Structure formats: structure tokens, C-alpha cells
Amino acid sequence: MNGEVPNIKKWVVFYPVYINSKKTVAEGRRISLAKACENPTCVEIADCCNHLKVPNAIEIDKAYPRDFMQRGRVRVQLKKEDGTLWNPAISSRKQLMLQVAELVPRHPGRTKKQEAPSTSSAAAGSSKPGKGGRKKR
Template sequence: MAHLTTNPADKERFICIYPVYINSKKKLAEGRRIATEKGVENPSVAEIRDVLTAAGLNVYVENKMHPREWNRDVQFKGRVRVQLKQEDGSLCLDKFSTRNDIMFYVAEMIPKLKTRTQKSGGGESSAAQGEGKKSKKKKK
């Protein structure tokens, strides 16, 4: 993945996204930047990275903490650097013109990830297994 150089123009092209920005469980005072209804419950850096990489953006993860994050767990560590503009100043992808565009997109896509959908589907598969056990008893 790309590394930032000391060139100020490079830093302007990459923006930071901390998980707390889109975390629906956080308050505005704790660093949340989008509406609670549009946020995601406890997003991880890996989920943000996966969504933005799939969208075709140049992304890399840094091991940094948000200044307002009091919880030092590994789950809350990290920030994602996203390339918003190319060297000539043009947008990398037209649908992402601002930092907010990226945050809203990530918050919309994370619940659709397989890792999120499988967690809710786990109860259904155990119920199906229970029905299978009942049918075995009938056969005896």
C-alpha cells in the first residue's frame, strides 16, 4: 500500500477516516460526524478499508487512535487514509467529492458486508439444525 511522503501536496490528497466518525453508538462530543440514523454500530477499521477498497479507492490503514477515544482496545484502534484527489487535483472517483460522501457511503455499505450479515443469520442456521435433529428421531 502507499505511504505518505513529507510532500504537503500528498497529505492534501489523502483524508483520514476514523471509525468513531460513523459510529452510531458515539455522541457528537465523542467524535461522531454523521447522524446517528445513518451511522453504523461499532464499525472497524478493517470494514472501512474493505468497503473503500472494493469501491476502487486507494486506501491504507494507520495504527493511530482518535484523540477523543478513551477506550484503548484493539477494536477501536486505527484510522484509514483515503486518497480523495489525484496529483493534478482531480477527483479519484467522481462519486466521492467530499469527506462526507465517503463517510455516508461507508456507513451505508458496512451493514451489507458478509461479516455483518452472517452474524444475524447465525441464529437461523442453528434453528434449522434443531429441526434436522427432530426428523432423525422420527426415522428411528
């Protein structure tokens, strides 16, 4: 290679819409609804790829062709120059999508956002109805 800059043009393209549970298959979702996650971002996907030790690069200036308002995508390198896999557990882009969709809901930035509303709803729902109810005669 020519120094530090890898040729990311050959890397796999990963749009957030591929694993978005809010999208239909016609809108671009590529994995099952049960395994998809809600509104993933490029940063979350890139962080998950880093966690899986797979090289990646975020391209913010790119848009998804079916929905050009959806900005950003992540380029991922599944194989090294010699053809071996970066992560032996991920041999295809489908496996990568499933792994990332599983990790995104546990992303540190996402778990902090979800904690705030859940604590207030837990306090509101703590009143329990009394035992027994009304007796019939």
C-alpha cells in the same frame, strides 16, 4: 512520485468513530444517527473504500484523540495527484463517510455474523396465536 510508495500524510484521515451509531456527536460521530452503522472496524472501512475504488491505507498504531482506547484509522486519498477525483461520486470526506456507513452493514464478514443468531430467533418466534381468541357472551 518516488516509485511505489505514495505520500499518505496528505490523505484524509477516517476514524471508525466518525460513522459509529453507538457514539454521540460529542464522542466523535460526524454523520446523522440514522445513517451511521454499529461499531465499524478499520478493516470493514478499508474494504468499503476498495469497493468504492478509493485508495486507502490502514494505520493500526494510531488512536482516536478523544478515545485513545479506540485503536486504528484509515487514510483515504480522495483526489489524484492532478486534482481529479478517484471516484466522481465522492467529492468530500462527508460523502465518503455516508457511502462507507451505508456499505458497512452489508460487509461480507458482518452479514455472516448476523445470520447465525437470526435463524434461531426465527424458529423460536414461529408459533402463532390462534384466530379469534375468547368469545364474549
